[in-house]
Amino acid sequence: MKKMFLIFALVVIIVSTAGCWSSTEVKNLAIVSSVIYDMDDENNYLIKLNIVNPSAIGSADTGGGGNKKAGITLDGKGKSYTEALNDVSANVDRRLFADHNKVRFLTEKVATKDYAVINFLDFIMRDALTDESALFVVIRDEDKDKLYNSTATGLSNLIGTFLDELATTQQKYCSSMTHITTLDFIKANYADGKEAVAGTLFLEETDNIPSQNSGLEDQEIQYKIVYEGLALFKDYSLVGYMNGKETEIYNILTKQAKTGIVTIPKDEDFAALTWNKPKAIIKASYNGENAIFDIKIEGELTIDKMYIYNTSEEPFSDIMKTLKKEVSEQMKTRTSAAITKAQDYGSDIFGFGAMLHAQNPKAWRIIASDWEVYFKNATFNVECDFKINQQGEINKPFIK
């Protein structure tokens, strides 16, 4: 009797929890690669899906590639993103499958409009099956139509895959880009004392097109993607951008940077050094009037190019000292500039508020409500100390 009951219970549990109704054959899936979330002037929500065309990519066996386009683009329109999605569904003969979505693009228009970002986040969070690992990128309004039709995608077939691979593999070597996922963006919006950022890109006209996998004809491609910089948000609204060099500073201060290149001009030429293993130590304090942040950036340098500095009069050790000093000086200036820019926008993307909260909770309680004002007036003492670790000496260097 007990046995029968247990078997019965097992069957009931399986049937009721398994969700056998959600079974879908893979051949009935329309795999979404990337999405552009947009709005028009009449407050209609627009959605543009880039959907994988499997038979064009496929495998060797299906004779993929050729002239077929790797992705198809579908548009939808509605009073909400859900309605817009339904509008798309009405035009596609397969079930939309967004779990492999690589990138969510948000147009500048949505990003700057009141409540639009909140509505967008609300839509994302309410969907139980959202894949939050997709990249989150803000694009310029003028780029949204070009993106899927006339943009080069490197060695990948689709914009989504291209950007995802790019951000994942290249961020290690290139600190001017970011890898900000939807989840990162959501978390930053919940956080106290830190404003949200998003990745950004712009399209640049180009003539030099490498051979493409996307199935687009060569003459169709006019643009290449420049994925660098940051989009700064404040109170769910886009307030401005940072360029690639400023993004390097953002990555250093938020401890995400690995390596980068710094050049020092001299006599119409440059010396070039690679910095790596940067370490930012930030001390936050409050003196009763202002928040004060002592920032110390340390790092290691590798010499890439220094011929211009080679003078027979000066001893080698002195040249090293000069280079080191110049780099530290330049990084200090750039850091201060980047922070000043964020201060001007009133958007504490670096999370200085959160640092103050962690290091000095009592002071934070006093100034938390007015943090934007305090951030704008905060004092930043920046100090940079880079050491030349590798002089490139494998054997006897060419320049001594």
Place this chain on the structure above:
Amino acid sequence: MQQVEEFKNINGLYDKLKQAFNNSFDINIEKIKTTEDTALLIYIEGLTDKDLMDRDIITPIKTLDFEGNIGNAIKTTYKDAEDFNDLITKIVEGSVALCYNGYALIIDFRKWTTRSVESPEAENVTRGPREGFNEDLVTNTSLLRRKIRNAGLIFEKYKIGRQSNTAVVIAYIGGVVNEDILAKVRKRLGEIDIDIILESGSIEQYIERNPFSTVSGIGLTQKPDIVAARILEGRVAIICDGTPHVLTIPELFIENIHSSEDYYHRTFFASFLRALRMIALFISILLPGLSVSIINFNAEMLPSTFLISLVALSEKTPFPEAVEIFFLILMLELLKESGTRLPKTIGSAVSIVGALIIGEAAVRAGLVGAPTVIIVALTAVTSFIIPSLNEFTTIYRLVFLALGASFGIIGIGAGIAFMLAQLSSINSFGVPIMSFFSKRELKDSMIRFPLKQLKYRPQNIAKNNIKRAN
């Protein structure tokens, strides 16, 4: 040598024997005239060494020197038949009977053609002894005796089968064997009531207590070295006349992934092979079901690139993934079955037709997708790694396929729970077949420790005498 009254009248005995054997053509009953009285020689054609019989029985009693003392005259050892029934039994077993003047001598001149000792096809090894049992009981016991030259090796003979009177021998080591198991084996063998035993498989089904389970808890092997090792762990072996398959009782589940070679190879490689077989077991059972459940319910788990090519490959096929896999598994079983039945020379033709033509053509014709073929091929390859669990894997593979296709990962999980519960509930002759999780036994279960450290016999099997080395 004893005289029996009913054997005295030779002519009467002749008629009685003729009647008893119903004039069967292969039973030779010959009257031999000697210088004294007439002797009666009875033997079965084909089971007797006629050369020896001529030399040692017929020639001595037909010489002119024969003086009537039959016991002294024949040049071989003999036994006395006690009565008429005993005489019949001994003749049927293949002995030669010589009746003379009230004496009935039973002489063992049995000889028949047997297969030579060969390497068993189903249990090939790269290292270790190749010899395997054959159909002859005495050859089999001698093979075993040669491995264990010890008076403690005991062979107990039984006769099973109302009509066939098949000789069945249980082998064990006195002092090492688990007495409980031995008693159970004796009792259950005694309970067998059947006309004929042709194979140890019938014995296995009569003495097991889990007829509806996919594993029986009784080991099967054709190799004397394996039987020797197993009875030295306290087990009982059942050798049946007429079959090379020897049963060892009990067998734990984990022993299916063991191989005799594991003990001949060095530790790391042996353990690696065991791990490999364990993985093969899981792949063989779970792969079709798990892949269907992931593809149908959790496509997000697959890498994007793979999913895209999967869609590309399967969008041209008409059937759902589960049906495709079921179709291919069915074909695999058909191929296996026809491959076993066919002569070796045609067997390779079947595999070419099956694997290459049907597999390739099915993909080209768009009947099944290429990934499905890969899944089923991998399943097939792994299923050959553990042949002893063939029944278990074949049945559970289909169960998991059904569960995966209808209930997804949760169905698979419930299936695994059910399978483990079912396996844990089976006990073979009082030993739970999943009982290998004790500290000592783990040294020789999933992995094999160096032989020097394997000082104990399995605790559940050799209950009292578990220490085998110091």
